[in-house]
Amino acid sequence: MHFLLLLVSLVLGMWSISSNTSFPCPSHCTCHLELKFATCASNNLTNVPTTIPPSIEHLNLSLNHLAFVQHQAFRSTRRLRTLLLNDNQISAISDGAFSPLEALIKLDLSRNRISSLTEGFSLGLGSLLELSLAENQLTRMDGCCFYHMDALQKLNLSHNAIHSIKIRAFGSLSTLRRINLDGNKIYNLSNGVFSMLRNLEELRLKGNSIDHLEVGVFAPLTSLTVLDLAENKLNAVDFKAFLSLHTHSTHIWLGGNPWTCDCDLQRVFRKLHSVQRLLLDDYANLTCAEPEQLRGNALRDVDSQLCIAETVTVLIITVTVVITVVAAIVMAEKKQKKTSKGKHWTEVSEMSCDSQN
Numbered sequence: 087m088h089f090l091l092l093l094v095s096l097v098l099g100m101w102s103i104s105s106n107t108s109f110p111c112p113s114h115c116t117c118h119l120e121l122k123f124a125t126c127a128s129n130n131l132t133n134v135p136t137t138i139p140p141s142i143e144h145l146n147l148s149l150n151h152l153a154f155v156q157h158q159a160f161r162s163t164r165r166l167r168t169l170l171l172n173d174n175q176i177s178a179i180s181d182g183a184f185s186p187l188e189a190l191i192k193l194d195l196s197r198n199r200i201s202s203l204t205e206g207f208s209l210g211l212g213s214l215l216e217l218s219l220a221e222n223q224l225t226r227m228d229g230c231c232f233y234h235m236d237a238l239q240k241l242n243l244s245h246n247a248i249h250s251i252k253i254r255a256f257g258s259l260s261t262l263r264r265i266n267l268d269g270n271k272i273y274n275l276s277n278g279v280f281s282m283l284r285n286l287e288e289l290r291l292k293g294n295s296i297d298h299l300e301v302g303v304f305a306p307l308t309s310l311t312v313l314d315l316a317e318n319k320l321n322a323v324d325f326k327a328f329l330s331l332h333t334h335s336t337h338i339w340l341g342g343n344p345w346t347c348d349c350d351l352q353r354v355f356r357k358l359h360s361v362q363r364l365l366l367d368d369y370a371n372l373t374c375a376e377p378e379q380l381r382g383n384a385l386r387d388v389d390s391q392l393c394i395a396e397t398v399t400v401l402i403i404t405v406t407v408v409i410t411v412v413a414a415i416v417m418a419e420k421k422q423k424k425t426s427k428g429k430h431w432t433e434v435s436e437m438s439c440d441s442q443n
């Protein structure tokens with residue numbers, strides 16, 4: 087106990103009065119009280135400093151060695167608006183870690199080691215507008231963890247290992263405007279995963295393993311302006327999956343997918359081009375992976391040829407049918423003529439018989 091007190095007084099003694107104010111600042115930090123700003127970044131810290139002045143609104147703890155965020159770790163800095171915890175080694179966050187931070191607007195947890203989140207993660211974060219969890223080790227989104235974030239507008243989940251998203255995983259985030267899921271392992275987008283996101287403007291899914299889209303998956307996204315599906319595993323796509331986007335105008339990126347360039351694909355893109363609200367910004371970048379003889383070709387350069395084979399087949403069938411029908415008619419006519427000629431002769435011969443009599 088005495089040792090602890092000694093330690094505490096030692097720590098207190100180490101406070102240096104930096105900057106221009108009468109408030110103390112933890113020894114590893116620099117405080118700019120007039121700007122309500124403190125930075126304790128790049129200091130090998132393994133714990134959140136407990137003595138940060140309560141008036142601080144912006145706290146930079148990036149590039150340290152933090153491994154764990156305890157329950158109410160920030161209870162003495164309730165006015166925080168920005169909290170940067172990026173580039174640490176955080177692997178666990180206890181329930182309510184951020185719970186008294188009712189003014190927090192921006193939380194950066196990118197480049198840590200977070201592999202799962204709990205329901206208590208979002209406790210007290212009702213004002214948060216921007217959350218980054220980019221470059222962590224998350225594997226699934228099951229909707230547990232954003233429950234109390236009633237105001238969130240930007241969510242960055244890029245470069246994790248997310249492979250599955252549960253239906254309505256983002257259901258509590260109806261205020262969300264931008265979500266970044268680039269560089270994950272998503273392979274299956276089923277109907278309902280984006281339900282409730284009626285304010286979503288930007289959906290980034292570049293660099294995943296998506297190989298098919300269910301027809302209604304984007305239908306709830308009535309505000310979407312950007313849909314990035316580049317560098318996935320799509321080889322074909324259903325026109326209706328995009329047609330169901332009832333937006334004013336949406337820019338869609340589809341480059342870097344292994345397209346099977348056949349007549350069906352050509353038709354899908356011809357239809358997509360005819361829908362004015364859907365803008366295929368990187369159509370020039372789409373290349374064929376199949377069939378083999380077209381591999382590496384730009385879809386744009388070969389699209390006019392893709393339906394030729396089918397057109398030729400259709401032509402051949404049509405011509406064959408026409409010939410058959412014509413032939414049948416001609417034959418029928420010939421036959422009729424023959425029979426009527428025969429009749430005529432019998433009539434004539436009967437007449438001649440009569441005249442002879």
Ligand SMILES: *[C@@H]1O[C@H](CO)[C@@H](O)[C@H](O)[C@H]1NC(C)=O
Nearest residue numbers: 104105106107117118119120
């Ligand atoms: C200290 O405060 C004064 C006036 O408040 C200001 O002019 C000065 O630049 C400040 N000095 C530092 C080191 O912040």
Ligand SMILES: *[C@@H]1O[C@H](CO)[C@@H](O)[C@H](O)[C@H]1NC(C)=O
Nearest residue numbers: 125127128146147148149170
């Ligand atoms: C936080 O600190 C890091 C490391 O010193 C620095 O690179 C970064 O720009 C700081 N961020 C802000 C918003 O001040």
Ligand SMILES: *[C@@H]1O[C@H](CO)[C@@H](O)[C@H](O)[C@H]1NC(C)=O
Nearest residue numbers: 114127128129130131150151
């Ligand atoms: C952090 O640790 C590294 C390696 O142990 C050391 O080189 C560096 O000086 C330390 N930085 C600070 C601010 O203490």
Ligand SMILES: *[C@@H]1O[C@H](CO)[C@@H](O)[C@H](O)[C@H]1NC(C)=O
Nearest residue numbers: 196218220221242244245266
């Ligand atoms: C999301 O995080 C990634 C990776 O750190 C970064 O490149 C990207 O700029 C971020 N996006 C947004 C919208 O903040």
Ligand SMILES: *[C@@H]1O[C@H](CO)[C@@H](O)[C@H](O)[C@H]1NC(C)=O
Nearest residue numbers: 251252253273274275276298
């Ligand atoms: C995609 O996921 C849904 C539910 O998440 C599942 O019902 C469906 O079978 C999956 N489809 C494929 C092709 O894996």
Ligand SMILES: *[C@@H]1O[C@H](CO)[C@@H](O)[C@H](O)[C@H]1NC(C)=O
Nearest residue numbers: 339341342367368369370371
């Ligand atoms: C086309 O692809 C190249 C190389 O992958 C990329 O740099 C460029 O930005 C793409 N263009 C568009 C419009 O996406």
